[in-house]
Amino acid sequence: MLGITLFGSSFYSKNKSSEAFTLGNNNLPAWVVGMSIFATFVSSISFIALPGNAFQSNWNAFVFSLSLPVASYMAVKFFVPLYRKINSPSAYTYLEYRFGPWARIYVSSCYLLTQIMRIGTILYLLALPVNLMFGWDITTVIIITGIAVMLYSLLGGIQGVIWTDAIQGIVLISGALFCLGYILFTIPGGPAQVFSIATQYNKFSLGSFSLSLSEPTFWVVLIYGIFINLQNYGIDQNYVQRYMASRTEQEAKRATFFGGMLYIPVSLLFFMIGTALFSYYTAMPEALPSTLQAADKSDQVFPYFIVNNLPPGFTGLLIAAIFAAGMSTISTGINSSATVVLIDYYQRFKKSKATDKQSLRVLYLTSLLVSILGIGIGIALIDVKSALDAWWKLASIFSGGMLGLFLLAAFVKQIHKLGAIAGVIAGILVILWLSLSPVLFADGPLQSLASPLHGYLTIVIGTIVIFLIGFLASVAAGKSQKKKVEV
Template structure:
């Protein structure tokens, strides 16, 4: 690795970890660790939301997805404006009014303690899957660059993120996210520029080559939810983004870090809408790489495809210095999301479990100790999950499938509480049925291999698991509530 590239990368790593840890030298309370005392500026929170959206899943998996296929995955981004509008109109005011650092406090108010426990455990499992995917994707370019083993890189980078997340709290997370968001945008644009001017017949040839291969397609417009069509991804994206804005602890926490409700709304719009053009850039990078290697096939080793193409390009085709910047950008994307997940998971463990069932009303000192220990444990577990990701064919598809499963339909429970008059019995039955549906959709392929008849196969695309789980919980709960009220009126 050229000295300049190594220097750029190491300087970035040391600077960002040092910057994050510097927040630990201030006098801190548990509230500072989880919500920053509600005094952070809207632009920084917005950049943090954006950086959380991006992660290395976007930085590497989206170009890999576009290189291997088309722009079908970009439809996910098109669902964000509607989800953001609903967040600004309903979710932000709701959580600002509740004034609890837990996203699941609302569910306990509506349905009881079981709902809060169920949702918080689903959240923790989802974050472990997310962090594991990101850790794995972070390791790919460094493996190509330095020849280090992927497991070693996952362990080293994981520990680096844990250090500043564990000591700096939400302020360290948000401010490092803001810096990292700027770096990753710059890195992506720099890479795109190199591809453009590296085409033998000029930048315009990218469009002609890609167009011939139908690389700009958003997918089939057939109303089919068994394959990755435009409508399937759009519906999936809407449900995932509603879950992000409505019930995801890492987003809800950010609503509370803003000074006012209006500032929280501005940050939500900034973070969500900024992701759309940036994700477009990532998809275009993948398409441009396809054209680049179609025009110069001798530059790409045989058999190299998917998520590994972009890291290979970064290492072998970029000028000295730019490679270091791009590696730093990828780490910026990944570290920002992992740090967010670690901090929000620690907050969930303290507020939803420790202070409720183990040690009510803990002191500030004990609360901080629990937050830091929880950060450490979640960080170490995420490293283990990252090691388990090693070898998957597509990290993006693996992450989407796991997020659908572990989400557990908690969006359905949240919408049931928000939009209906359902009581505890109806909600319990609806969740049980929803979990059964999620379990069947997730495991039917494995059970069929074990001898279950083909008639029990899940006919829908894997990504539809969260959609069907959410709809089952909401519709069953809503229907039972209506039936109960109708029966009561008939008797009365």
């Protein structure tokens, strides 16, 4: 952590302008940007949760990764050229160009809320396994990690963030590869027994191929993955900023494709670790404490293995990998949030043109403020997790309208502003119903009003509603205007 903090902060001397802080003077190598995109995909949540998921059930969640080729193709074909043409550090300048200031403010404010919540959540979920493994105080881990990431994000700017992301990506891949190799060759029967036990218990299943929309079938997870990854590549500031930081459009395309495609084998690696752990503890059930054998404790099995089964030194490598996964996502969130505040609020609404010195001051202050808020939310999650879970869900509901609005802007040439507003309102209402109906209409006379669809389909249906209503309302508004002109 000390090494990463010092290395990331060393880019301070290269951040003498706001352009250097937000885009790295458009001079970052494609492989580094690609590794940064990959590291943004992987957080400490996935490092612990994916093996836990495979340990408990099967490879159904891996289908999410299989959706990446579709989203990566769309990014390379449409999104990267679009944003390079607009040439703005913010992902939301384009929405104002198409729909007016309301769209830019709506989407950027949703983005900022979800990023601050995400930073706090990852800090908390990073501290949790470390607390379980070593008994270290959760609050202390959150504060130290948050301050370390804040320092190099604030001092190093986007260059510090992207270069440290690349290093952290290499560390987390190395840690995961070693861990899988160690499990495969320490189980009594070797790799053959791992596959034999896993096959016996159907652990490699990708889920049901039925056409049911109320269960997480192969098709439901695949469609969900396509829409989530289109949202990431299409409207997420974290990704758009990396398109712009690349030297050329071709390098941006290569980096985008490489970063997305790299996540597929690495997520496969995480699922294989979970499956190998299942075989390991099935072959040697006495090695796993009875307290961790319950289904709701599956996320704790991998941390337990790291501490109790890996040789000294390699345990440290895996802890470093978990921290690397979390820190790379947090640093990206801090830098992108500061960029959004500068471009979409300060520079957009300041009456006189901001000087570069003023812009840098805003970037530094916003990075500091976002970091402090993230640390505060991480600490708050320890005691009031349920209340903040509800708040997080609400923020996700409103941010669910982001992708539909972007697709309207990108793929419908003649779009009316009122049509776009109508689409967003309709989409949010549908997303609210889909998200909250299991709670509001779980029992009683209104039970028939509950959504029959699986929760994964919320963003899918919400996006389709926004796109269709926005398009149809624009057509109607256009006809109405045409009639007035003819009269």
